[in-house]
Amino acid sequence: MEDNEQEEHHGCFFRMRTSLQIFIKQLTRTVTSVVVKHPKRTIGIYLIVFVIALLGLTQMEARKNNDIADLFTPSNSESHDEKDLYNEYFKPSDDSFNIIAVPTSSGRTFNTNGWLELLDMEKELMNLKVDEHSYDDICSKMMDGSCLHLSPFLFFNWNKEEIRMTADKVATICDHEKNYLPFYLMFGQSGSVTVANCKEKDGLSQASALSIVFGVSFDHYNKTLPHHWIKEAEKIVKKYQDSSQYWSLFYMSSYGTSNEVERGTMQTITKLGVSILLVVIMLIFSFYEESVLMSVLLALTAIVCVVLACGMGLGLSMWVFLPWTTITAVIFFLALGLGVDNMVLITIMFYREDKTLPLEKRIVRGAADASLFNTMSTLTTILAFISGVNSSFKGIRTFCLSSALVMTCVFVTAFTFFIAVLTLTMRAYEARQAKRRKGRKHRRHHKAVEDGEGNDVITVFYRKYVSKLFLSTTVRVVIILVFLGLLAYSVYLITTIKQGIMPEDAVPEDSFLTAYLGEARVHFKEKIAELDVVFYNTTFYRSTRRSLVSEMITELKNVSYILPQYENPWELFDSYLEENNVNPDNASGASFLYYLLMCVRAKPRIVENLALNMTTMALPASKVKFAIDPVAVNEMELGEKTLKEMRKIIAKYTDEYGVYIQAKSYSTMYPYYEMVGITFRETVINLFTSALVVTLVLFLLLPPGPSLTAVISVVLADVCILAWVPFTGLNLNAISSTCMVMSVGIAVDFSAHITHAFVETDGAALSGAQRAAKAVTKMGRSLTTSALTTFLSVLMLSTVTVPSNRMFFTMMTGVVIFGMLFGMLFLPSVLSFLNPSYVKPVVVQSPVTPVPQGEEADRLERTRAQGVRRHHRRHHSRKPEEKEKKPEEKEKKEEKKEKEEEKVEKKVEEKEEKPEEKKVEKVEAISDSSEDDFRDALSDSSESTVQTGAPEIPHTPREIEMVPMTRPPHRTPIPAEEEATPRSESSPVSPKPTIKPSPSTALKKFRRPRDLEKEEEERVAEEKAEEEEKEKEKTENTSLLDYLWSIWGSRNA
Template sequence: MQKCNTNCVEKPLSKGFKKLGRIVGKYPWVFFVLPMIISAGFGVGFYFLNDREANDIEEQFTPKNGPAKSERAFIKENFPQSEQFSSLRLYTEGTFASLIAVHPINILNLDSFEELVKLDHKVKQIRVNDSKLTFSDLCAKENGECVLNPILDLMNASINDNTLIDFPWHGREFIGTAIGGVSTYSNNTIQSAQAIRMFYYLKEDQKNETDLWLKKFIQTLSEDANLNMISVSYFTSISRAEEFETNPQTVIPLFSVTYFLAITFSIVSCIRLDCVRNKVWVATFGVLSAGLAVLTSFGLLLFCGMPFVMTVASSPFLILGIGVDDMFIMISCWQKTNVRDEVEDRMAETYQEAAVSITITTLTNVLAFYIGLMTPFGSVQSFCMYTGTAILFCYIYNITFFGAFLALNGRREGSNRHWLTFRKVETPNSDNKGNACSVGGAYDHQTGAEEEMPINVFFKKYYGPFLTKPWTKVFVILIYLGYLAGSIYGCFQMQEGIDLKNLAPDDSYVASYYDNEDRYFSEYGPFVMLVIKNENFQYWEESAQANLNTCLNKFVSSNMVATNMTISWLGSYISYGNGLGLNLTDEKGFMENLPLFLLLSGLRQDVNISNGKILASRIFIPTVNIITAIDEKNMLNFFRETASTCGQNMDLMVYHPAFIFYDQYAVVVSNTIQNIVVATVAMLVISLLLIPHPLCSLWVTFAIASVIVGVAGFMALWNVNLDSISMINLIICIGFSVDFSAHISYAFVSSEKRTANEQAIDAIYKLGYPIIQGAVSTLVGVVALSAAKSYIFRTFFKIMFLVISFGALHGIMFIPIFLTLFGCCSDSSSVQDEKDQTENGQNRSSKMQMSGKSQQSHPNCSTGSDCS
């Protein structure tokens, strides 16, 4: 069988890197110093870090092209903010402070009331701007008076006058969102309540002063208020953004821990008994190379004005793991060269093998991240740009800065100098083959290559033969089927969307407020605006009114909508006209009487009238039992679908400020699938171009799909939602799936062994330890995030843990077993023919022995992403 020749890209690329390696080996100081100068120059870009920080949660965690944003623009244009403040009619969340007071049994008692009054007075006395401005100066107003909390008056009447409070409507006041944990009598009057929520709305046009007041509010409520009967949680309109900004501060201490662990692991895994060929300094500078790459790439992007989102703070952990993995590849290939050759020759051979390998892994990872720029989430775009660029610089610094140090270290080794003291040590002779303090004890005197690590022997003599036994294969297949079943089950349990509470640290006051809100105020959801956009709608015609009522009934028929609570200016106007005997059935009478009614009723903000014509109007539909993310998604879809189907002649639109965040449900799944598909196709193209065997692409596809399904399923079982944060990590899956699968497949199909089992053992022998090294180094780079107080960073750790674990499991267990079951992927007959020719006179084996590598099987250096 003739092997396909697909190395038209790989072969010239390998030759080019061979020349580069020789240049780096000849002029190492140039390639060592120049990257440090460049890093220092671009590192100045961190001066702009504070200016580039983008902590607008709406901008970063909601779709940039979400329909709710265009809906909001329409509301803002047609129903502008009035001087008569109404929280119900805001097109944004507004500027406000809020507190929730909780009593474990019944808050409607005198002691609780007195503490609430005391707390309310304390809030209203908060002063800012050199103590000149108080709440009364900054409050939102209606009829010239501050909008206050009527619930205190209702509590006073209930406690002191035994007045019954109707729920959820008390007169014309909706109190369903002000009193929580309510139990009622049969006549819908309150029997007891556990929580009271109060709002303090501020003006929208004095942002500097109101922000200062809100910060002072947070400070005041965080202090001991000497409250005995009630517990208080609090929140403001700036709390999410402020607490979001504090997330990196919880992670900064972990950086030192992570780098310590990474350096320690790198040093330990590179320790050799030979005190000349010890790779301690090489490992140290490998970690430093990754740090310089982060410094340079981040500085460059900050110079260019790229927004720096908090999620980017997790990127250095990932870059460190990838950088150390590439370092292992370079060291492994260096160790396969002849220690008696000149440094330039050793570097040329190292680059010829290793540089192509890390080029494959770099291209797959960088493309995976840059494809992530297609998503509509700003947080994902920023993370992908910073991480992809950092990986690219990590690659550049590996073949320049780190390669240069490898050459300098090679010169030290060549002169038999101690790795620590740099003093010359004893040169071994025929009687003394080397000891812990002499050169020679750690290399093969026949081939000249450094001796293999004991773990490589373990994979060759013990693990490989054990894995290829028939009963072991059956057991592994059963394990895989269990893995696949659990993954698929988890995918069906997946929930979408990010809980806004998770954007703050775990110990934030925001979390306490959200918990109380969910516990006591989840029964009544938002009042959704139903907007009639058709300016030609005939409001006065009975047929038009009937069509509108039919639409309203479709909304009210849902169990997500409260009955008999719709706020409709049109219904109120018709009742008003019938009560006064007005003729509202023709356009003239309808429009002439409308302005006075809107003025008297306070519903003027619900109708946009221009030149005697209604351009747009709105009705408010109350929702109930919107508790979970699934409820939010279902409610959004139901309202939009109902509005589009029943409002064909009215041009209906639904909107609420919360829809800005709910829009993520509409795009997160489709965008994730889109990114995965596009990235997977890109990975296959790279694999076909740079790995000279087309059958490998089939196994690359299989491994990518298998790992992604596994990560998606088990992340759902690990309480991780599909949102913009986890979407980032699913993109990472693709690159790492290729890293762990493409080269193990190629090592198998290009092996010179006769049988499939022997080919599998050979591939595991060459790649087993490097895969473990790469997996552990990456996990060490992110393990500290498991202790973070932030959901975002813990999620990053969870998914990275799944990606690396499943990827490594596929690389050293599943893929080798599956390959042995499909002999069509083996080129052993072709390989054997070539070996026979070699034995008949070509002496190719002796040439391979002198060069320390196999021309037939490229992956002869023990690398995690082998040297293709």
């Protein structure tokens, strides 16, 4: 206790922390007092704000972003610049409808009947019209003006008779004039199928599948018409998919992928109803105190508040232009588990208040008691989410900002809307109970438990069983050793983490996209992982520059996990020159374009890899096409190695020959590869950033030592949560990294509340073990309820078929498990050995809160001591010159006062020196009412006797002294000379007045009422002027800081 008082007097940090806690509680009381007084008005205002915020959801359609690569790959990475460069020179189609046909019987890819059936489907797609527009109107155009339509039937001119008459289809394909097209775009592979299949026809004959591609453009029409065409095309493919005897059909499009992502989001939202039901059941048990009906009403009220807050927060996110992504729906589940804790704690604190107090006072006190815990919990969660804004993943930034807005709305809703509804509900309930119980005893009695602990099942379990663990030193040591072993195993698991995310993780597992990508990886390896090296700002007309390109390509094809097959347009060009006996040096300069056009005519395949403008005859760029080994497609760490080697070689050449050659590589897998190098680093940075922010918050609400202990417990829990990723078979990616950011804000609740309860448990008569046991018992119910509601809120995510959303359930389960274990077992064991000093709970005194017995004198003594210190600072810390000026000013004021007194005395003397006749005339000039008073007094006194026993004397008007009237409370005291006159204690004119002889000059003391009032006003004005002058002097001689400090001291007093 002495240490605490010393900290109170000398600790600036302690005073600041105490002031902050007082401010939080006082602000809560002020707000809730207004809400309790006007609950209906509060509900009305809240609903108006809710409707305004909800209007933001009308912009959801415009804010949707279902692009997996854009959301969950680094947005500030080099791959985005490489993609922009590639699209600048080699513009891809805006969208495409892709079909993979796998024969139902292996080895029958070139079956004639199967080809005829597939041709019927393709012709139906080619003739499909939407709003009187056919495919030719919306297709992407190639350099020769034809549609980007790649199909095996291209080599048979989409003619059934030609297919029937062709026995050797492989030979027909190789002899066709358009055999320059890469075969890996149309023919699957069971071995090694390359672009040189016509020389190795056995490879092409072993093709395991067929591919058909319809390129779609948005240039001439907006997205509506092409998307409508794709939608109708999907229906045709589904029809053949159900009826085909020869083929298993798989299809994909960007538009269809977006729809599948949205379907997965809606499937996730449909599980929300079951989650709400589970949480409601949990809340009924949490709220149960007096009746099941009230528990159900309070549980439903809490759920409605969370749903309203979610709608408000997501509406506000739309107003601030945050996109709606594939994982935004998960925020509903998280808010359901995290936000409902605020309502639970308010209700528990309300039930623990003294039942003899009025309802409104209990609600205000309960809200104030819960405010510190709720503020700590919500603030740490919000700041943990905000720390995710530093992420380079757009999906993480969007999710964290939206979640922070929702949690803020939940907090505001808890102390406004929920309090208002709670007030109305409890008023009705208690009024009904009062009628029922009138005239008879209560049926239910609550056994009082010390320290405000309850007798519910959870609290009794912690009191009887869990708290006993901390009373044994051996058990506490074993607990710490077990957790240290768990941490060592977690560190080992972290070294085995795999990183990465695949496009199909964001769509349902039964989606056509998942099936299509699975078949593409089996049959079209090169197609699914194409890698292009783009050469730009290069003088291709010089043979020496082309030789540099060939030299670089020779080195690039030896990069790890790059397949040996590649397409280099300049090798085709050199082979053409060699076939025509043209020296490469002669094909330079002005003759370069001539030979290039001749090569294009002879070898059309070269056109695909040249950005050749036939109008201006310019060649700004060319590309060399490679393919990544499927092993590196599935293993992101291997793909990252390929990416780094490619960039290293290209950087070496561009640094050395940058004046002559510029190049960049790009693959659709690059963003996913870059995620591997960034995700782990960003996860660790975000964890430490969140921990730092949480530490600052805890330092403002808890003592430094216990705060640091709580933060260490949270960091160790996060280590185990990170090890939970490989333990459950997940990959570390943007989604699991988001869960790690959330874990800090969630796990800190368990540790912070236990620490707060521990330091506020009086340690004067208790050991560290006993304090730990009491802290766990006190917070066991609320923390267990919080953990269960969080788990139940995300439980239904385990049933969704979207892997990315199901990942949230797995991660949140780990957060709850390790947060509870470290908060309820490890941290109390450590605190029991450290045994930090006791911190007296901050109590905000108000008319609602009575002052504890014996504390009033202590507070008055502290206030007096503060006043003595301020007086000492004010009067003993002045400069010597100020001390010299003070007596001079005082003397001047005294002289001024003496002069004023002399003037008043002179006026009195002048009045007394006037002739006696004038005095008599003045007395006779008194108003008629005064003469009547004299007559009444004479008539009354004639019947009276002298009370003092003196002999009777004749009464004359000159000898009678009037009894003064009773003075009102606000009047000035009667002068001393008038006080000597005896007066009646009963009435202005007593029935038995006291009569005594008086001198002939007695009437000179009598004044009229208006004269007395005038003199009194003058005296009051003089006193007021003197007080203002003293206050002015006091303000001039007091510094601003001391003045503010005195105001603060008087406010606290």
